[in-house]
Amino acid sequence: MKFKWWYGALILAFILAVLSPLASASPDGLEKVAENKGFIDLALAPVFNIFPDYVIPGIPNEALATILAGIVGTLVLFGIGYGLARLLRAKKDEA
Amino acid sequence: MHIPDGFVSTPVVAAGAAIAAGSIAYAVKATSKKLGEKQIPMMGVLAAFIFAAQMLNFPIPGGTSGHLIGAALAAILLGPWAGILIMTSVLLVQSLIFQDGGLLALGVNVVNMGVIPCFVGYYLYRGVVPLFHKRKLGVMVGGGVAGWFTVVAAAVLAAVELAVSGTVPLNVALPAMAGVHAVIGIGEGLITAAVLALVLAVRADLLELQKA
Numbered sequence: 001m002k003f004k005w006w007y008g009a010l011i012l013a014f015i016l017a018v019l020s021p022l023a024s025a026s027p028d029g030l031e032k033v034a035e036n037k038g039f040i041d042l043a044l045a046p047v048f049n050i051f052p053d054y055v056i057p058g059i060p061n062e063a064l065a066t067i068l069a070g071i072v073g074t075l076v077l078f079g080i081g082y083g084l085a086r087l088l089r090a091k092k093d094e095a
Numbered sequence: 096m097h098i099p100d101g102f103v104s105t106p107v108v109a110a111g112a113a114i115a116a117g118s119i120a121y122a123v124k125a126t127s128k129k130l131g132e133k134q135i136p137m138m139g140v141l142a143a144f145i146f147a148a149q150m151l152n153f154p155i156p157g158g159t160s161g162h163l164i165g166a167a168l169a170a171i172l173l174g175p176w177a178g179i180l181i182m183t184s185v186l187l188v189q190s191l192i193f194q195d196g197g198l199l200a201l202g203v204n205v206v207n208m209g210v211i212p213c214f215v216g217y218y219l220y221r222g223v224v225p226l227f228h229k230r231k232l233g234v235m236v237g238g239g240v241a242g243w244f245t246v247v248a249a250a251v252l253a254a255v256e257l258a259v260s261g262t263v264p265l266n267v268a269l270p271a272m273a274g275v276h277a278v279i280g281i282g283e284g285l286i287t288a289a290v291l292a293l294v295l296a297v298r299a300d301l302l303e304l305q306k307a
Binding site for chain 1 (some may be wrong): 096097098099100101102123126127128129130131132134135136137138139140141142143144145146147148150151152153154157158159160161162180181184185188189191192193194195197198250253257262263267268271272275276279297298301
């Protein structure tokens, strides 16, 4: 099996997911502005929670829970992106 | 810059949903017309890479952090319409699975971080690249400029939406959002330029995929 360029790109994405516990925990630009200008409390709690804050619930080690959430998300998005492109490509051939 | 539910009013939510839905519908049509075999893995890895990179918040001064949006990168590599589909996929998964960005605000977030920055980023890049004799320099400066402007454009848009929603006055929201995102945008510009330089070094032909 020939090593294709996008295998490398996908590996790079997984490396980033594994590094995700290193991310800064500070609020992002919008959150910071919302805190400073006093409208952060308007944010509604989510209706349901699956992996809130990019952490898989029930895993005691937070870094591990974050890495696993990152890997799941990366996989899901590769699947959606690739699958969607395949679908659109099939549609093109039909036309 | 994911807007949670509660920050934007019902009319803003409705307008965002309508613009997002219309853009996505057209993007499906436009993308299915020109998508080649080579673009298929590119769409997959871009969605995966942008999701993973968005998790890596980098610190900026003042106890704040920022993260990549990735719309400029996606639009530069695959064109604005495919870029919109990639960004929509990322934002949808973040909202549904990771509770990042509200479900009702999804359309607004798709407009802010998908539709508008994909066009801003794509056309800025296309405008800047030919200004340089050296292609590599043009690609990197083009990517950097596109990255920075997409973040600031998204921030200005978000500020206007917050103001229209009555959440915070425009004269307060605009300088605050534009100011902090002018700094975060530097990160976006650097990452976009670095990824494009990597693509150019490894597989320069992939930079031409959006023209196919």
